[in-house]
Amino acid sequence: MPDSLLVTIKDVARDAGVSAQTVSNVINTPEKVRPATRQLVLASIQKLGYKPNASARRLRTSRSNTVALGIHAGDSPIFDRFLHALAAETDTRDLRILLYKTDTPADEITHCESLLATADVDAFILTDVIFNDPRPNWLRDHHQNFALFGRPWGTDVNDPTVAWVDVDGRDGIRRMTQHLILHGHRNIAFIGWREDSSTGQDRLAGWRDAMTAARIRTPEQLETLFVLTDDDMASGQQAYQVLQRSNPDIDAVVCVSDTIAAGVYMETHGDITITGFDDTPISRSLNFSSVAQPLRDIAKAILDSIQNQSTSRSIDTISTHMLLPPQLIIR
Amino acid sequence: MPDSLLVTIKDVARDAGVSAQTVSNVINTPEKVRPATRQLVLASIQKLGYKPNASARRLRTSRSNTVALGIHAGDSPIFDRFLHALAAETDTRDLRILLYKTDTPADEITHCESLLATADVDAFILTDVIFNDPRPNWLRDHHQNFALFGRPWGTDVNDPTVAWVDVDGRDGIRRMTQHLILHGHRNIAFIGWREDSSTGQDRLAGWRDAMTAARIRTPEQLETLFVLTDDDMASGQQAYQVLQRSNPDIDAVVCVSDTIAAGVYMETHGDITITGFDDTPISRSLNFSSVAQPLRDIAKAILDSIQNQSTSRSIDTISTHMLLPPQLIIR
DNA sequence: CTGTTAGCGCCTTCAG
DNA sequence: CTGAAGGCGCTAACAG
Numbered sequence: 001m002p003d004s005l006l007v008t009i010k011d012v013a014r015d016a017g018v019s020a021q022t023v024s025n026v027i028n029t030p031e032k033v034r035p036a037t038r039q040l041v042l043a044s045i046q047k048l049g050y051k052p053n054a055s056a057r058r059l060r061t062s063r064s065n066t067v068a069l070g071i072h073a074g075d076s077p078i079f080d081r082f083l084h085a086l087a088a089e090t091d092t093r094d095l096r097i098l099l100y101k102t103d104t105p106a107d108e109i110t111h112c113e114s115l116l117a118t119a120d121v122d123a124f125i126l127t128d129v130i131f132n133d134p135r136p137n138w139l140r141d142h143h144q145n146f147a148l149f150g151r152p153w154g155t156d157v158n159d160p161t162v163a164w165v166d167v168d169g170r171d172g173i174r175r176m177t178q179h180l181i182l183h184g185h186r187n188i189a190f191i192g193w194r195e196d197s198s199t200g201q202d203r204l205a206g207w208r209d210a211m212t213a214a215r216i217r218t219p220e221q222l223e224t225l226f227v228l229t230d231d232d233m234a235s236g237q238q239a240y241q242v243l244q245r246s247n248p249d250i251d252a253v254v255c256v257s258d259t260i261a262a263g264v265y266m267e268t269h270g271d272i273t274i275t276g277f278d279d280t281p282i283s284r285s286l287n288f289s290s291v292a293q294p295l296r297d298i299a300k301a302i303l304d305s306i307q308n309q310s311t312s313r314s315i316d317t318i319s320t321h322m323l324l325p326p327q328l329i330i331r
Numbered sequence: 332m333p334d335s336l337l338v339t340i341k342d343v344a345r346d347a348g349v350s351a352q353t354v355s356n357v358i359n360t361p362e363k364v365r366p367a368t369r370q371l372v373l374a375s376i377q378k379l380g381y382k383p384n385a386s387a388r389r390l391r392t393s394r395s396n397t398v399a400l401g402i403h404a405g406d407s408p409i410f411d412r413f414l415h416a417l418a419a420e421t422d423t424r425d426l427r428i429l430l431y432k433t434d435t436p437a438d439e440i441t442h443c444e445s446l447l448a449t450a451d452v453d454a455f456i457l458t459d460v461i462f463n464d465p466r467p468n469w470l471r472d473h474h475q476n477f478a479l480f481g482r483p484w485g486t487d488v489n490d491p492t493v494a495w496v497d498v499d500g501r502d503g504i505r506r507m508t509q510h511l512i513l514h515g516h517r518n519i520a521f522i523g524w525r526e527d528s529s530t531g532q533d534r535l536a537g538w539r540d541a542m543t544a545a546r547i548r549t550p551e552q553l554e555t556l557f558v559l560t561d562d563d564m565a566s567g568q569q570a571y572q573v574l575q576r577s578n579p580d581i582d583a584v585v586c587v588s589d590t591i592a593a594g595v596y597m598e599t600h601g602d603i604t605i606t607g608f609d610d611t612p613i614s615r616s617l618n619f620s621s622v623a624q625p626l627r628d629i630a631k632a633i634l635d636s637i638q639n640q641s642t643s644r645s646i647d648t649i650s651t652h653m654l655l656p657p658q659l660i661i662r
Numbered sequence: 663c664t665g666t667t668a669g670c671g672c673c674t675t676c677a678g
Numbered sequence: 679c680t681g682a683a684g685g686c687g688c689t690a691a692c693a694g
């Protein structure tokens with residue numbers, strides 16, 4: 001029964017008949033306390049419902065156990081699921097997630113400065129890293145722990161001082177295409193995002209990989225078998241119409257996203273096989289296959305990376321870059 | 332140029348040639364400091380890039396300026412946009428958002444206890460309030476400030492001790508239906524969520540309101556003009572087929588969500604007018620009208636409510652319930 | 663292994 | 679209007 005008033009370490013100390021320090025030790029370095037006293041103290045902690053005051057602890061240790069995460073406008077089909085996975089993971093690690101708004105990189109740097117100066121964050125998670133994003137360098141120059149969700153396209157991806165976790169979309173699309181080939185499809189088209197999306201280019205490459213490896217088409221022939229467009233249903237629908245005109249014999253379409261795949265579905269009514277990306281409610285509802293990002297693993301890897309950074313200062317012992325394999329959801 | 336080391340209030344005091352206390356006053360009660368000294372101190376603050384240490388301040392004042400928000404599994408089409416609106420609003424109010432995972436109400440209460448005991452949260456925002464949700468009562472019994480996004484269906488909606496902010500979906504659907512009527516539609520069907528959704532029932536009522544007010548159908552006739560189903564595209568498609576069979580002359584369909592509307596769109600190819608809810612990328616892409624929730628206003632109202640609770644203890648001076656009008660996005 | 667001392671950075675009280 | 683003293687709850691360093 002937790003009380004309305006705050007239970008402090010002294011209350012526990014008094015109740016257990018030990019000093020405040022011993023209580024602190026039980027919590028932070030239990031191996032330094034004799035088992036008998038430890039049990040005694042733990043019982044009092046339980047009985048009084050004691051929880052250490054986070055602010056006091058932070059003030060004393062100047063560590064906040066809090067990671068900051070920027071949220072920006074614009075629809076990501078997986079952002080909320082990523083957030084949930086992250087929240088689930090932080091639960092098990094005694095970490096907190098602080099959310100802040102960020103609509104531009106400059107905006108974000110302002111917030112970082114502010115959060116740092118007020119000393120209530122000790123690591124940052126950056127999502128939606130854009131081409132030549134200034135934030136990683138800024139954070140590194142300010143000696144901050146951070147990890148990216150997504151490769152830092154445009155800068156040196158192998159830079160060991162910039163930790164990142166990403167999903168191998170190329171491999172996912174490649175395996176998905178392979179799966180279609182193994183099931184007898186031959187005229188497999190691809191609909192992707194426009195050239196300015198590095199992620200889109202990566203996924204396009206995965207389709208090319210599978211198609212050329214299976215010797216279904218020459219690289220030149222592939223050039224008429226894909227279209228790049230915007231990420232919405234109407235665009236997907238139009239893209240399919242274009243493809244279909246020049247390739248009437250298409251029997252499957254690999255799409256860079258579930259949204260675009262839904263557009264194709266509208267046009268085809270399920271007559272041909274389509275596949276999407278991100279395993280959103282759309283692909284579940286329309287019952288087509290999709291490449292799923294392992295959000296739970298991503299969250300784990302990101303937090304591992306951040307926690308490693310705060311413990312070991314020697315970066316080279318651990319890998320700071322993780323490319324995780326996606327999962328094929330076959331329907 | 333912010334330094335790597337922490338700038339404290341003493342540094343500012345020394346730089347400005349005043350005592351630490353005066354600096355504190357400049358920040359917290361500027362009207363008590365002579366303008367000349369105030370300028371002097373502000374200049375030093377600016378120069379050194381001083382920001383009060385959040386943990387120290389929290390420890391001293393036992394107020395955390397942090398609101399906690401639960402995130403749970405399951406797809407909400409507006410959750411991430413709500414989060415963004417909230418983050419944007421907290422920015423302007425010197426508030427922080429702490430995220431925690433919550434998959435069951437019990438889960439959430441555990442977290443609340445933990446966050447309260449560690450004293451790093453001073454208000455809660457509850458979303459996706461379910462029927463007879465135990466959380467509001469729990470929080471009230473523990474003297475916590477909180478506000479709900481969504482009405483507490485199943486409990487006393489008028490209970491002044493439970494603050495909530497919601498959007499008048501009934502009115503939104505009513506106005507949307509009215510709009511269709513004004514544009515010459517007569518056989519306007521409705522596809523909603525199953526009976527167990529209070530929100531769904533509310534929106535259904537809005538369609539009934541408009542249809543009976545316009546005397547297009549008798550209440551009895553309306554009973555064959557709507558279908559309740561699941562919230563996915565395939566269900567929307569099927570629902571339309573069912574409706575169409577018994578009502579071949581349907582010329583418009585008001586849908587309880589963009590997702591369901593998209594299902595209808597798949598079946599009709601834009602031949603009849605459809606409308607959705609929540610103004611998601613789907614309705615934007617397929618170019619149909621939608622009822623939009625004013626997320627920015629919701630965020631503001633929720634934070635207003637919470638901040639009012641911490642200042643004035645007398646609840647009756649302010650309204651603790653806000654039903655905001657949605658916006659029609661006509662396409 | 664346990665207790666004492668001191669202080670993290672800030673703000674509230676109360677003198678001046 | 680400004681300054682000095684004290685302590686919020688906790689833990690690092692040391693002493694016993």
